[in-house]
Amino acid sequence: MAGSLSLTTTGKYFSSNGRDVMVSISSANVSSPIYLSAQIFIEEATFTFPMTCPGWHWIRLHFFTLSNNEFNLQNAKFTVTTDTLVLLREFNVKDNNNMNDWFFNEFLVNVTTERLSIKFSPVKGGPAFINAIEVVSAPDMLITDIGSTLFPVGPFNGLSTQSYQTMYRFNVGGPELTSQNDTLGPTWVIDEQYQAHKELGKNVSVSPTVIKYPEETGPIRTMEVEMGSANVASPNFNVTWNLNIDLVYQYLIRLHFCDIVSKSLNDLYFNVYINGKTAISGIDLSTLTGSLATAYYKDFVVNSSMVSSPFSIQIGPWTQGTGAIDALLNGLEVLKMNNSVGSLDGEFSVDGKLANGVNRGTVAAVGFAMMFGAFVGLGAMAVKWQKRPQGWENWNSFSSWLLPLHSGDSSFMNSKNSLGSRKSQFFSSTMGLGRYFSFAELTDATKNWDANAVIGVGGFGNVYYGELDDGTKVAVKRGNPQSEQGINEFQTEIQMLSKLRHRHLVSLIGYCDENTEMILVYKFMSNGPLRDHLYRKDLSPLSWKQRLEICIGAARGLHYLHTGAAQGIIHCDVKTTNILLDKLFIAKMADFGLSKDAPTSEQNHVSTAVKGSFGCLDPEYFRKKQLTDKSDVYSFGVVLLEVLCARPALNPALPREQVNNDGPSSEPGGVGNAMERKGMLEKIIDPHLAGAINPESMKKFAEAAEKCLADYSVDRPTMGDVLWNLEYALQLQEASLQGKVKDEKKASDPIVSPTLVVPVAASTPDNRPISLLEQVRNPAEVPVINEHSGTEMFAQYTTISGR
Template identity: 45%
Template sequence: MVIMCFLKSKFHFWLLFALCLIKCSLEFDPDDNHLINCGSPTNASVGNRVFLGHSSVNSSIVLSTPHTIWANTSSNSIPFSFSSDLYKTAQIFTGSSNYTFSVSKHGRHWVRLHFFPFVYQNYNLSHAHFSVSALNFTLLRNFQSQEDIPVIKEFCLNITSDKFALIITPSSKSFAFLNALEVVSVPDELIPDSVKTIDPPGSSENLVHQALETVFRVNMGNVTVDPRNDTLSRQWIPDGSFLRSHNLVQFLSQPRTVNYTEGGTTKEIAPPSVYGTASKLNSELDPTLNVNLTWYFDVDPGFKYLVRFHFCDIISKSSGQLMFNVYINSWYAYKHLDLSRVTSNKLASPYYLDVLMRESHSNMLSVSVGTSSDASVYPNALLNGLEIIKLSNSRGFLDVDPESLKSRSKVKAGLIAGIAVGVVFVILILASAFFLVVRRRKRTQCDVYGNKVDGTPESGYQFSLAAIRKATDNFNESLVIGVGGFGKVYKGVFEDNREVAIKRGNSDSQQGLNEFRTEIEMLSHFRHRHLVALIGYCDEQNEMILIYEYMEKGTLKSHLYGSDNPSLSWKQRLEICIGSARGLHYLHTGSAKAVIHRDVKSANILLDENLMAKVADFGLSKAGPDIDKTHVTTAVKGSFGYLDPEYLIRQQLTEKSDVYSFGVVLFEVLCGRPVIDPSLPREMVNLVEWATKLQKKGEVEKIIDPNLADQIKVESLNKFLETAEKCLAECGLDRPTMGEVLWNLEYALQLQEDEAPSIESDDVSLQIDDARPLQTLPSTRQYSLESAGDIVDISMNTVFSQMRNGNLK
């Protein structure tokens, strides 16, 4: 009996020992694991982690503060029951203070700051203003925590010394507070030393000497993962609130299927509760549709972001059944991602992808997954998890720069003051004129790359007049490629053999300074594959010159009529319309406030050497209405024949005004004739009136460009006409968004490429099926910002204001 008990006891001992070894081998054990329950003398347990009260803190942690205030609350309403004890106490700092930690292992460490404000005696913690810094990085600046739920700020710093100091500095006449603090070692493999960029692709960014901040950590499948279910105590929030197309998604949960393999992705990268859930395309969708699942996230502009995608094929029954595209802001993050290939044909094996987005002026970042045109299986796409991590900027800030804060406060003050639009406009014009005069007085000679002759760097977008004269052979008239309201456009060639389009402002132009300033300032917030890029400018010697990328094939207009250019095929025309729609859609949705083009027409759609379309001429562009407004009231500007009648009558401008103009362009593309042609019989002078009249009579074959004979398939034509007709609705509210127009044009292209009978010359019965609704999505933001890698380097930004090949307003 004694022997049996001994053996049994011994068995239990070895079993327990084995389990401990397994646990240690599976879970990360940090070398540094400093957890502090600030303001409390007692410890607080959070899952299997213990946050030490100040009476338990040892000599490895030293707090230096001019005055110690330990605050507590008896409130039971803390909405985070998992760690509610952690947020019932706080350390209040009335002066500059610092925590100093002993560091056992050099390398990446998480610094997590916990905040939950409450009232203690005369201190209302929600009124605290303070900054936090470490290792010459500003982690928080003028921070104020007013949330009614606990907030955790997570930073990742590369500590290379045996001591680490965290400095807490209250703002003037204020104080600071902390509920809890963590300084914890990070697994070596978690953060890469460098990561590849996608804008432009191919280059890489070194992360070793940069501070990082976790902005979003999201679990797809719309399921929360709390820290107890993550080996690194991370919280993953559900993705449902970030989705913009709930009708396209299905949520999955199969955590038991996740298969971590040796040498592959580990649980430290993400736990099975993340890889085992997913958001995927709805299997009930039409498999012929080219759609994306898209998530939108609010981010601080002016920072680089590391974006980590988490994938795990928990839906396929065998290898090779899943391929899709991955996008960030419509850039390809991965084209034709085959999870079987990247995981060596191991089903349900986790895989993650790191990419870096460079600085953006937009406060919105979108990620998408969508069907791949190369997929030979049933179209599908999924995403399991996502992390968005901010990189410190060149000044060491992980918060908005002081200059940006000042700028925002000035804008807010201006808005509050309610300055009349006319007064603001006059002030801006006068300020711009003064700015240009001062700049001219201070101007020194620059070389072609915008560097002063004395070697002092100048703006990379500012070109010397001497360099421009040389590039255009002193503005040789033989190099003129277009004329517009602003002035002539010349083809130029710089010393590095770069071809450009140089638009020289006419001193007699009424547009002049307005258009010059609009294109440089307003459009400096955008750069996109389907917007003609502004390369630089020159404002020397009373010259106003804009320099753009050269578009070899000229305008869409010149390829439709009025020139000797070869006729475009129907497929080429569809692709050009799709590219133009992508550019306009990005303008309408790529920032917090839409940009309305106001002069959409075939002459302002330019084509590169591959006939890729790019929207141009933004001299008339205007910022769209505020969120609480439906329109912008402004004087009518644009081109005759393309103007939105609602805008023309009411002077109320919206994004739908661009949609109307684009509808006119669609008919121009189909019919291959000018919008207004006085040489034709009276009933044919106006393209839209003539085309829509014949369309309603069922005589569509009479309006189609003869060059397209026998090219167009019935289904494609029907979808195209249906889309154009909707764009031209009299009421703007009845028109689709540009996102919906784009969606339908891509569908029309797919119908054209499918095997179906094409239109015969004697086919006279192409009526639009009114019972078949225009296929739309609930809103523009619910449609992905394009299905290709379209957004390019947003460091200057752009669009072309050039008029080509005799294009006159």
């Protein structure tokens, strides 16, 4: 803390060239004794604070209009500045609707000098006054340098160079919080008066000891803060908060989340809207944090010239998912950002410079240049008109011959190759991006984005089935243009697929970036994702040979990613949903939105925020945030076990204590060691494979999966090694089948080759299904299986830190 001044301690910090007056009263209806006294200035006065260390500091100016015989403080008007920043300009308590009440204005400033000066300047001969000043150091991580913008969507750099004024800070669904609850000192007010329809939400609270705070968010909300939740009561409505803001400034919107309502992971998806625009689509907090009841926040920078007042924040359920129909918000902060001349109040800087001010000469020059450019443009169009081609009336697009550039040229890709009309046949061959599609073409192909044509849903957006004019069947992935996740994945996927071509990777046919659209067009995979063929009972089960061939195909695709490109690529989201099957059941790796370039020869890993799918995520990557190609290997090991057992990696229906990290699955050893126990595999394989697997083939397959799931990445094989083992397992299976056919021809009584006996389903006395981990560790206690169930789970993956 740099300083906290009441009027009895201002002497060594205070300087003034004129008269100052001390006033006080004995009692009043105020929250603190600091409001019972005030210092009044007739001339300019300055408070100077020595800074022990540079960085973020809260500045709080406390005001209460004390009655006195000499000055009417309700009429006081003054300006408050630092050396470089205008905090308040011609400030008057009447203008802030606080005439008869105490209040304070709070600012957040990045101080880089050895001293901080706060200057009070009376306006028009009137007095200035102050009851108390706080200058409190704040954690460096309170504001990072990078945020996200809305309208348009994109990154915002330079947050650490800005100064801020707190406009709103809500403890959503909870009581008012003061410095007694938050060690940083901010006050969190009740949000009810700002809710548009209180009946649409309900308040939920839990004990503060339940909440987990990641290292990067710990100092921001302390353990004493009781988290609240606004819970949507109806799927047809959004919970809305309406706020009044000054439309001249930009604002930093910080949304605080903590899932204290879900009973299982990956069950709650919801949307967040800022001023009616989608800010976050289908957010799943458990995927972002890795667990339940874990604090998380998201920052957005909003250019208020693109919005209106009242300014709205809304949360609502994500109706395209299968989880709980609900939404939540725990806290909300709205911080005003300084303008271009360093002012948080008014258009003028400390030295009187006008924001965005230009002289008349500059205006005249700009106007002349614009007029000249307009004449040149009109002249060019006139020449073009005189040279118009014959039959131009029959062209599909007037602009296709009259204007030199297609609108896509100014869109996301900003490429001269992004030319096209409604029936575009232009190709971006130099960039490897394939064909450019117009939005109208894809609208026709998907029958106006028919909801019945949706064949997949993800964080990026929806995937539609479509047919082009030439009859080509395509999968059209349409991103959400307001989603930060969407634009990042669109950029990553188009960059990755533009430089990758392989039989076992999905084929990118083309793209569309018209206006704000982000659309990728792929060759349609008629047999869909591998996951459907493992768990959907309306599809014929895959044979063991088919499963081996699919795993081999996927392994070849991953092996190419790791070694085939100039710089290796890490997929980062290997799972059965992202392995697609064509009409011949040839496997193709898909969804490269989270992919990363592999480390160079000088690096051992890529340091990055953890992203991926819970259940398939490498626990070493989760712990250390260090990504390598062995993270893909681990995820592929999970896929191999799913293929063998036909059970999902996670079962959210299990009790909460088994889903979180405090379950028995965090013990060392895991499946890897337990697989070696005799007889275990026979008890967990897919019942549809009973009698059809050669024991040696299964053993080799299981060895490959076991090695992939090693605790440490250095102990895992490369994808090339995994591929070799799988191909060997296929050879053993084929040799066994050939030998069986020969034996049947030679003998009158066929000799059956060694097979596996699949016992009946495991359950506990309370009829709860036994998890795979329990079966692995206690094989003697597991009864046999009599019915295939796609809802079983690999309990060793319910915790991210163990297997």
